Amino acid sequence: MNEFIEQRVSLTWQQPKKSYDVVIIGGGGHGLAAAYYLATRHGITNVAVLERSYIGGGNSGRNTTIIRSNYGIPEAVRFYQRSVDLYATLEAETDRWVMHKEKGMIGLAHSEANMRVEKARAAVNTAFGAKTDWIGPDEVKKMCPELDMTGGGHYPVVGAAYHHSGATARHDRVVWAFAEGAMKRGAHVHQRIEVTGLQIAGNRVTGVQTTQGDIAAGAVLCAVGGHVTSVAAMAGLRLPIRTHQLQAFVTNHYERTFAPILSSGPLLFYVSQTARGEMLMGAEIDRQPSYSYRSDYKFLQGCAFRAVTLLPFLRNLQVLRQWTGVCDMSPDYSPIMGQTGVEGFYITTGWGTWGFKAIPASGEQLAAAISTGKTPDLIAPFSLDRFALDRTMADRGSAGTH
């Protein structure tokens, strides 16, 4: 018996109805969290989540499970800090084990220019509730004795921004905790139903067309990853989104002794050890836009090379598996949440490489927006119309690697 086998979550499946108060397109973390918070915070349970494949099978199951709030602008720091806080209490709230663990995150600097960026990040983080300290090389070495402080002779470690509340959680477990919580309260989750069109009367969405017939809806939330531009186009919306690949890999399981989340911007590399003991690593998005889920060897080779430069002990670890997700990138590297200009049609997208860490806050805030018809303050800056209104939210802190 393996202690990591899921032993508590119970999923209950229903037959689809002809009509719901709210239909959520996309059964990933964001869609299921929205259903969960609609039910738990607003008592709205006549809700269906439609998933074309299986729940959590898209980016929710392909990310590197890092939770953090050390972004570059106050609006983002506040938003992600809300998510960090919701994650911290998720296990108590749902009575489910999502393997949440606060580890602290070390953002390494290797040069004067890096140091400047990391110190700036620490300043804005700390001012808005995401405690981040600048630490010197000695302290870095103490926190991560495995580091080669010379960076293989090429990337000397000159210090780091230490983000105290950096954490990880098991991605699948998060998806299931929200799915179960929503289902228990009456929400429906339907797998293998694909939305093929939207029903729109005047300027108002009235339902969705699916591979299993039409479903009427009072409100529709688009919470898909990857093909979000296609779904938005069904409502006549053109989104400022480009989709890029992001790859990752894990090693076999080892005893859990690697404590922190470690990240190096210049080396385009970050790593943490999972609850099961795998070393989990990733890099940056591919420059070329793509919807492909195929991994490539060049990524693996390059990322492994950079990894062993910083952490020589990784050389002897066996790589188990690599995979690919797709990232929806907005022009200002900030997410897009809320109303769309088509009445009743809400969106949550632009999750780039930071979607997993946003799941609870995005779900909570979208649920509030849908149930009240008003956009909550926390996400008001992230509305779609900011591009037309020139109220963009450039976030250099987001443009990092994960």
Next chain:
Amino acid sequence: MTESSQPLKLIIDGQPVPFVKGDSVLVAMLRNQHHPTGGGCLCLGGDCPHCLATIDGVAYVRTCQVPARPGCVVACTHHAHAVPALPQTHHVEPTTNARHQHADVVVIGQGKSGLAAAELARTAGQTVVTLDAAQGQDVIGIYPGAQVVARTTQGMLIVHVRQEIIVATGAAELHPVALGNSLAGLMTARAAQQLQAAGLSLGRIVVINDANRLVRFEGESNVTAVVVRDDQGLEQHVGCDTAVIDLGTTPRNMLHRMAAGLPGVRVSVVGDAATNSDVPNCPAHGLVCHCSQVGVADLQSVWDRGFHELELVKRASLAGTGTCQGGVCLPYVRSFLANKGGTLQPAFTARPLARPITMGEVAAGGHHHVTLRTPLDGVHRAAHAHMERAGGWWRPWNYGDWQAEYWAVREAVSIMDVSTLGKMLISGPDALTLLDRLYPTKVSTIKTGMSRYVLLLDEKGYVLDDGLISKISDTRYTLTFTSGGATTAELWVRDWAESWGLNVRILNQTMSLGAINVTGPLAKELLARAGLEKPPEFLSHVEAHVAGIPCRIFRLSFTGELSYELHHAAVNAPVLWRTLLDLGKSLNIRPHGLEALLKLRLEKGHIIVGQDTDFDSTPRRIHHEWAVKLDKPDFVGKHAVLRTNKVSLDKILCGLSMEGPPPIEGANLTVDGNYAGYVTSATWSPILGKTVMLAWLKLSNDLAPDRVMIDGRPAQRTETPFYDKEGARAKA
């Protein structure tokens, strides 16, 4: 006694143990009554996790696949499926190499059908690469390209395939799923044959060839009996030392599943790997997945709680997520789900790696992002410059005394290596058309021999880069870009030239030209000493010799002082640099690095795109409206600028000054305790005796506050430039 007559020995858990030539590590261990993991059905085919051990510091090695070598060190770290520790040693191995090869056809597996497929392809005149695990060539993955990547005894091999990938990997034998299936003494029929051929005694053997009759295995650690059901349905105990499992095979088709659908190449599967064998009967008891220790009861448990899709069952039960990647358990998990749900679900996604290999092996052939070096790199290092990475280049940060460097610029003369600037030559009949569409300035009004500072916008109206356009003739222009932005800018220029189908030639001269900036009030005097009699006027350029070296000399200023930028063939850079330093000795010349330059330019309020601008910086926000001519018919970004100009400004880049030392770059601004923006650049100005800064400042009610607080200290909004407002020194 000669050395060759010494018995061959390897080290198992610290003890020397003899082996026979030709043994794998596993066979050597079994020969000496060691079982690497303590139990489970051995296959000797590399398919299962039952023979894992740590060999020479690498855990998770399938010992059946590794030839025994004298002195090789084996540790049974996987005994009873224990989890090995992370390696502590920082042992740096010699990096293995990675070779590339090209072929029409790759055949994976050299059994009967693989040999035949390779022969057929060769006969048809195709170039063929064959890869066979039995010969030490483990294919780890098939990737887009198409590339087949293998670990070989000579390092990593990446085969680029032109036409076809043929998977001939055969079939793996089914493992038994029943109570007691993790005892020692269980092995597949092929494994038993191999061990007998190697001369091992298997004792009393029971062969199990009907899964329906198998009830359980019994024993303490080694199997002592198999319980089977006879024709009457009664349980029979059969005593044995070895249970030989002969339950048929399952196709080894992981690589085929991984490759299926790859664009640009044919993928086929032949021989036993192609058989579409039915899944085995649904098991009732026992371990299904040994890697993750998942039993039939666990599958039942997750099924009962609503996990029905194979991919969900895999993630909830963890069956198939261990080191054999479902090699042993997948047929049984599918069979279990078919039994429960009535339909046989397709196998889960096959992802690389097909065989685990170490990160050290994977890293072979990898390299760091190249940090570029200017033609003067060696000169700077010889002068003991403190070098830093900046914008993708190695650049001198200082030469030991930034203050002296700073004052040399302000009061005498100095030189700086600016070869890192992006440099591009645009020529051809459509050169003007291209630039006029691309840039928001009226390129047509730049006169021959003149230069102009320009912004480059993207189609969203955001600042992409800045630089200089210089007109050489009606059909020839040179462009410069920032050091860090040049690569993106080049893609940008080429992409538009291509899209518009223009008749231009685009030559990237960044690496072929060196550039030295001569700056300071005595710059003209220095150049006169170097033989330049008629230096160009402000914002013009000439071709002339400096110290005997042909140069194009641009007159512009980033430091705020009289400046001449000398572009020249890269090969001449060191001579030109040394000559200028020699000629300037009596003028108290000294070179300056980036540290001094960042201060000098900030005193002038000059922005650095990428440091002071952000992804969403419009010309209006950074006070560069003058660089955008909206009465032009069109340019990239014009529509976006027209649109955003209609709404009120929300933030601006502005100058700030304060008493006392500079805050960190990135420090927050507050107004009445509320966040109001952040500092992008800050420095103590030696000549002004105060701190000067650039910062993003939020407007409230369309107004920019005059005073802000930074780290508890007041700062004043200040018009830029901070120094020499009229620009008299630069234009001198």
